Amino acid sequence: MDFFGRDGMSLDSTLHEKQRASCLTNTHTQSHLPHSGALIYTNYVYQTYIVGVFQPFPPEVAKPLRRALYYTNISLSPKEALKYYKQALAIADEIGMDPFSDEILGVKIQVAALMEKIQQYEKAIEVLEIVRNDCLKWIEFLGSKPGNEGKRTRVLGKTVAISVKLGDLYANCYVQDKETAEERLVWAVETALKEKKRREEEGVKEGEGDWMTDEEFGGALESLGHHYEEKDQHYLAAPLFLQSLAFAPTNTCHAVVL
Structure with missing residues (x-):
């Protein structure tokens, strides 16, 4: 699924003033709180894909990806970054890279990270929801096929992590969708527990690899x-x-x- 849309992703930066005021108030009242390790956990799914990101990519994909990350992390220009992310994903698709590989999922997740960085929280949510739904469909239709055991573990783990991040974004004071935040977070917890219980009762299948x-x-x-x-x-x-x-x-x- 193309989460960029036909004409590219809109970068309308308008925020509701009421929500902005609420966020500023919350930030001020909580500024004394210590930095939590949980913030690292909820953003872990982002940062994992930045370090050493180019090595696994073919040169024709790595080239636009370097430019995308340059316009994300060095000289911030969201429109330019999105253009090169889109190019990288299009080339990856043309040459047959696995859309559910760590590398390609990582590029899509990095697009969401960019949206969050520029406070386009709804867009970040939109991207992650598309990635999450695609992963869930793969798990449903292909995850149980012989030979996919290890890939299922990896894709399911990514989906749990993405759901945790979505819970954080939905709870953001600019979005304030507490109901959906709780749904995503509860799903992540229940899914992780269910997978753990299945392995305990049925045993770990050959090739599945480790769970949490x-x-x-x-x-x-x-x-x-x-x-x-x-x-x-x-x-x-x-x-x-x-x-x-x-x-x-x-x-x-x-x-x-x-």
Whole structure:
């Protein structure tokens, strides 16, 4: 699916003044809060694809991608960046690169990162929703086919991470869609738990690879819970803390404090 649209993605920067005032107020009242590790977690899906991004790409794809990242990270020009992201994806499609590879998913996720960077939160959501839906369709129709076990694990993991990020974006004070934020976040948690339970009951299939460990999953839930707590979004923090308790070792002080 082409998330750029027929005439390219609109970059209308107009924001509702009421929402802007609300965000400025929230930022001022929360400026004393410490930086949370959860912010790193929710943005991890973005940053993972920036470091060493060019090595896996064929030269004809890497060339426009370098320009796109230059206009994203060095000399910010969203329209130029989008033009080169679109070129890179078009060439990748022409030469037959896997649209669900880490590399191509990473380019699409980086487009969303650019939209968030310039405060086009609705556009960032639009891009991530398209990527998420495409991943879900692949999992539904092709994920269970023999030989796709490892790819299914990877695509499902990316979809969980994207859903966590969508929860963060929907909860953003410029968007304020708390209901959808909770839906995406709950889906991510339930999906990760369901996959873990399936592996415990059925065993890990050959080629599937590793899923999240208890410590990793519990730590991610707790960190994300603290992130939402710091933003006074307790309706998102509470279920995360409760879920993380199930993964905390019972013989440590940490579980008692949590």
